[in-house]
Amino acid sequence: SQQGEEDPQALSIQEGENATMNCSYKTSINNLQWYRQNSGRGLVHLILIRSNEREKHSGRLRVTLDTSKKSSSLLITASRAADTASYFCATGHSGGGADGLTFGKGTHLIIQP
């Protein structure tokens, strides 16, 4: 069953603008992660936020988590053409991480030069 749902499904912005993607999920989680996938390739881990955290930063990435609303957002600031990719949120339900992440269907982000 699909846990996370990203919104929007597709997003096209100009280079230099900020991109915001949202993720909603249904059941309680231990952690939430964001991944990037370039066309036809494997996924690359971007950032992990735990259920007791509200915000996390990594370079140009900012992730927020609102467990009361069961939602998360990924903000990419000062976007670049190389940020063009699909972005997935994934939810983890156990502390050990051994039960498999549940992925959403992704947001396809296009950065126009």
Place this chain on the structure above:
Amino acid sequence: DVKVTQSSRYLVKRTGEKVFLECVQDMDHENMFWYRQDPGLGLRLIYFSYDVKMKEKGDIPEGYSVSREKKERFSLILESASTNQTSMYLCASSPIVVGQPAHGYTFGSGTRLTVV
């Protein structure tokens, strides 16, 4: 550079064939996973393993089996390939780190399997 390596990038097999997809990681990770990715459906978990010789069913295990005889290798087996198993297959691994309850996954580049 740490890696998850999937043996084939593209594979074409015939209906009814037994198909082996191999995945090897060099990071000494305990956990390994197999997902399939289809347009409009996202990634779905097929099987996972948290230790040698251990395996657990994911969300869509039907028609698949797995083998983990060594820590670094996790094989996905399609017992009798069917056209509805045409998909992108992604292998991933993650560590169990004491003091860190969860960790990101490292994915392989994927195997695009076509069953004709």
